[in-house]
Amino acid sequence: MLEKKIIEVRKRVSQWKKDGLSIGLVPTMGALHEGHLSLIKKSVETCDKTIVSIFVNPIQFGPSEDLEKYPKTIDADLELCKNAGVDLVFSPSPSEMYGEGHILSNDFLTYVVPPYFYTDKLCAKSRIGHFDGVCTVVMKLFNIVQPDYAVFGQKDAQQLIVIKKMVKDLDIPIEIISCPIVRDKNGLALSSRNQYLSEDGKKYSLALNKILVNIKACYKKGITDTKSLVETALVFLNNHHELEYLEFVDKNTLENKTVADGDTLVLIAVRVDNVRLIDNCFII
Amino acid sequence: MLEKKIIEVRKRVSQWKKDGLSIGLVPTMGALHEGHLSLIKKSVETCDKTIVSIFVNPIQFGPSEDLEKYPKTIDADLELCKNAGVDLVFSPSPSEMYGEGHILSNDFLTYVVPPYFYTDKLCAKSRIGHFDGVCTVVMKLFNIVQPDYAVFGQKDAQQLIVIKKMVKDLDIPIEIISCPIVRDKNGLALSSRNQYLSEDGKKYSLALNKILVNIKACYKKGITDTKSLVETALVFLNNHHELEYLEFVDKNTLENKTVADGDTLVLIAVRVDNVRLIDNCFII
Numbered sequence: 001m002l003e004k005k006i007i008e009v010r011k012r013v014s015q016w017k018k019d020g021l022s023i024g025l026v027p028t029m030g031a032l033h034e035g036h037l038s039l040i041k042k043s044v045e046t047c048d049k050t051i052v053s054i055f056v057n058p059i060q061f062g063p064s065e066d067l068e069k070y071p072k073t074i075d076a077d078l079e080l081c082k083n084a085g086v087d088l089v090f091s092p093s094p095s096e097m098y099g100e101g102h103i104l105s106n107d108f109l110t111y112v113v114p115p116y117f118y119t120d121k122l123c124a125k126s127r128i129g130h131f132d133g134v135c136t137v138v139m140k141l142f143n144i145v146q147p148d149y150a151v152f153g154q155k156d157a158q159q160l161i162v163i164k165k166m167v168k169d170l171d172i173p174i175e176i177i178s179c180p181i182v183r184d185k186n187g188l189a190l191s192s193r194n195q196y197l198s199e200d201g202k203k204y205s206l207a208l209n210k211i212l213v214n215i216k217a218c219y220k221k222g223i224t225d226t227k228s229l230v231e232t233a234l235v236f237l238n239n240h241h242e243l244e245y246l247e248f249v250d251k252n253t254l255e256n257k258t259v260a261d262g263d264t265l266v267l268i269a270v271r272v273d274n275v276r277l278i279d280n281c282f283i284i
Numbered sequence: 285m286l287e288k289k290i291i292e293v294r295k296r297v298s299q300w301k302k303d304g305l306s307i308g309l310v311p312t313m314g315a316l317h318e319g320h321l322s323l324i325k326k327s328v329e330t331c332d333k334t335i336v337s338i339f340v341n342p343i344q345f346g347p348s349e350d351l352e353k354y355p356k357t358i359d360a361d362l363e364l365c366k367n368a369g370v371d372l373v374f375s376p377s378p379s380e381m382y383g384e385g386h387i388l389s390n391d392f393l394t395y396v397v398p399p400y401f402y403t404d405k406l407c408a409k410s411r412i413g414h415f416d417g418v419c420t421v422v423m424k425l426f427n428i429v430q431p432d433y434a435v436f437g438q439k440d441a442q443q444l445i446v447i448k449k450m451v452k453d454l455d456i457p458i459e460i461i462s463c464p465i466v467r468d469k470n471g472l473a474l475s476s477r478n479q480y481l482s483e484d485g486k487k488y489s490l491a492l493n494k495i496l497v498n499i500k501a502c503y504k505k506g507i508t509d510t511k512s513l514v515e516t517a518l519v520f521l522n523n524h525h526e527l528e529y530l531e532f533v534d535k536n537t538l539e540n541k542t543v544a545d546g547d548t549l550v551l552i553a554v555r556v557d558n559v560r561l562i563d564n565c566f567i568i
Binding site for chain 1: 290294390391392393394395396397398399400401419420423424427428430449450453454455456457
């Protein structure tokens with residue numbers, strides 16, 4: 001079930017391919033929750049074999065980010081994967097992925113770099129180089145697993161768009177499947193980082209979804225000017241919230257919208273008591 | 285024999301893979317000569333099926349380079365490929381590779397970027413972004429063809445090292461085969477750009493190989509200080525030559541050598557009457 005070595009994964013995949021089986025990949029950083037399970041379920045339904053990768057990828061974290069404290073729950077993750085019908089969990093060490101004494105800077109490592117137009121905004125503004133790290137590791141995982149399908153969550157909307165663009169630009173022979181955001185009963189989008197939240201933080205974190213729901217309602221009533229729509233958010237925010245962005249973009253190209261329309265994706269990032277949370281919705 | 289569409293290549297390859305056949309790719313920019321034919325021969329010997337790509341890749345040319353005038357000899361190329369036992373020639377248009385109204389800057393296109401340590405020297409110094417363009421198109425070709433082997437010439441030594449590094453860093457499941465430089469009877473390394481040379485230019489161009497041969501001889505006699513070895517070149521150069529670089533590096537890592545040893549690769553680039561020529565040799 002668990003493989004830590006690239007060569008072992010290749011062997012397993014090679015046999016499956018010889019047997020004519022289709023393969024789905026669900027790349028994760030572990031700390032699995034119902035959101036991940038929805039991706040796994042989609043892959044298990046779609047493909048003959050499902051591989052889940054669990055790898056906290058150092059090159060997508062900035063120096064001041066939460067790489068060290070990122071939650072690790074491998075035993076629970078394996079149990080969840082087993083129960084969900086996963087065929088193989090690939091959980092490599094950083095040195096397995098990047099070599100011994102792994103030198104991760106772009107001085108010594110080949111990177112896959114998404115277009116600046118997609119990464120000069122939103123999450124990339126506060127997370128410099130983040131999507132270079134994401135695209136590079138996803139490309140590596142794609143090349144190791146060579147899946148027919150790869151499943152990503154709509155929760156990380158910018159990541160999903162950047163990866164779809166990478167697949168198109170580099171002619172990667174893999175179909176990207178996206179799955180909708182999974183929310184808890186209060187509407188909070190599930191995230192491994194939610195466990196950093198205090199009880200009060202959990203309460204304040206509900207603002208993100210409330211803002212998005214309200215914007216959808218306003219749009220339905222005919223408000224399309226995005227400046228006015230941004231203003232509707234203010235009532236949900238207090239001094240426990242630090243709004244990083246609330247933006248309206250084209251759902252395929254990430255182009256900014258001054259007037260919302262049917263192709264508009266609304267994205268929000270807020271720090272709640274210093275825990276960074278993101279959420280998004282299609283306006284219709 | 286000739287396919288211009290990605291989708292058609294994929295169909296052909298898919299059938300070959302189903303039939304359990306191994307596939308070799310020889311990426312070229314056309315204007316095929318004996319150097320290319322040696323690569324093709326190697327692939328035909330090694331693999332069940334050989335695909336030659338012919339694509340003058342715009343994104344690896346700088347604005348002041350010879351993209352427009354780069355020699356195009358597709359009919360002759362096809363004939364050579366046919367006689368050499370090639371199974372398929374993939375010759376796409378720029379728009380097939382990069383989309384209609386193809387916007388090629390890294391504002392709008394995902395790039396594969398080799399490490400700076402490999403591209404802050406040698407050819408990359410005068411050809412800014414060249415290897416980003418090379419790696420990106422090679423990655424695209426790899427993803428389109430999905431070969432088991434890809435064959436490159438030692439002639440473009442820095443390119444070969446950069447591509448091997450890309451394959452390692454991104455876990456690309458392809459074996460890179462390199463082939464030695466092919467020279468004309470006078471010792472000039474074959475290149476599609478040699479046809480830009482005047483009769484006098486052809487004479488002056490022999491300096492590159494003479495310099496390399498002499499350096500090998502000096503090394504054999506015990507001279508290992510690379511500064512002294514560089515000086516031995518001067519006698520072969522006159523005012524028709526513009527020496528761009530003559531460098532001694534590690535053959536795997538491109539690290540500069542001040543003292544030559546058995547792992548040393550010697551690389552030279554010279555403009556001969558404004559035609560840019562490159563050559564290289566292993567010191568032993």
